[in-house]
Amino acid sequence: MQTILCMNAKGGCGKTTVATNLAAWYADEGHRTAILDFDPQRSSIDWLEAREGYEGVPLIEGVDAVAGDARAAYGTDIALLDAPAAVYGSEVTQLLRRADALLVPVLPSPIDMRAAARFIDGLLKSGRIARGQTRIALIANRVRETTRIYQALDDFLRRYDIPVLTHLRESQNYIRAAETGLGIFELAPSQVALDVVQWDPVIDWLGDA
Ligand SMILES: Nc1ncnc2c1ncn2[C@@H]1O[C@H](COP(=O)(O)OP(=O)(O)OP(=O)(O)O)[C@@H](O)[C@H]1O
Numbered sequence: 001m002q003t004i005l006c007m008n009a010k011g012g013c014g015k016t017t018v019a020t021n022l023a024a025w026y027a028d029e030g031h032r033t034a035i036l037d038f039d040p041q042r043s044s045i046d047w048l049e050a051r052e053g054y055e056g057v058p059l060i061e062g063v064d065a066v067a068g069d070a071r072a073a074y075g076t077d078i079a080l081l082d083a084p085a086a087v088y089g090s091e092v093t094q095l096l097r098r099a100d101a102l103l104v105p106v107l108p109s110p111i112d113m114r115a116a117a118r119f120i121d122g123l124l125k126s127g128r129i130a131r132g133q134t135r136i137a138l139i140a141n142r143v144r145e146t147t148r149i150y151q152a153l154d155d156f157l158r159r160y161d162i163p164v165l166t167h168l169r170e171s172q173n174y175i176r177a178a179e180t181g182l183g184i185f186e187l188a189p190s191q192v193a194l195d196v197v198q199w200d201p202v203i204d205w206l207g208d209a
């Protein structure tokens, strides 16, 4: 099983968006996929409940992981861990212990970048990351490419010796997918073509399940 953690202490940066869309992608590829939702807001579990309304979309197991030491079912190929906001200290360590890969979404805003700097500095001190047991990568999210703040985010993220895999553009398709329980890969192809290609480097970096 490959375990992929989506985490950043800052709220609203795209953890659930990354977790749910990757889950949909892996499930569509035929992998047995689960989301472990560690957030008391249960946004991923809500998304999975909305997904139940569709016939023909592949099943994704949902695990409410808030209460304790929850695990995906035996035989799961890919587990996405959706972390809550405001995680620090031992909670971060415990989540990292479970993860083969960590994706950190960051928004183009001064407040988000300052918060991300503190969070990433903390992560780089973690033994698991230093030893390469959990691979780490960054994702710029809700990007409008022509803006000055995007350039500032890009410069900021590239200061670290951590891969910046992609930028996901600001797109209503993510809002629609979040509402409906689908991944953007499952919306009409002509509508999501610009979004879908932005995930290629993420999927390449994660490698074969
Ligand atoms: N690239 C994007 N374009 C447009 N909307 C986006 C994008 N990424 C995320 N969103 C929207 O922004 C909001 C916050 O995203 P999301 O829920 O994924 O963040 P989060 O980090 O999981 O938040 P929380 O800390 O509350 O768990 C959601 O409404 C989501 O649909």
Ligand SMILES: [Mg+2]
Pocket: 015, 016, 017, 039, 043, 082, 083, 084
């Ligand atoms: Mg969330």
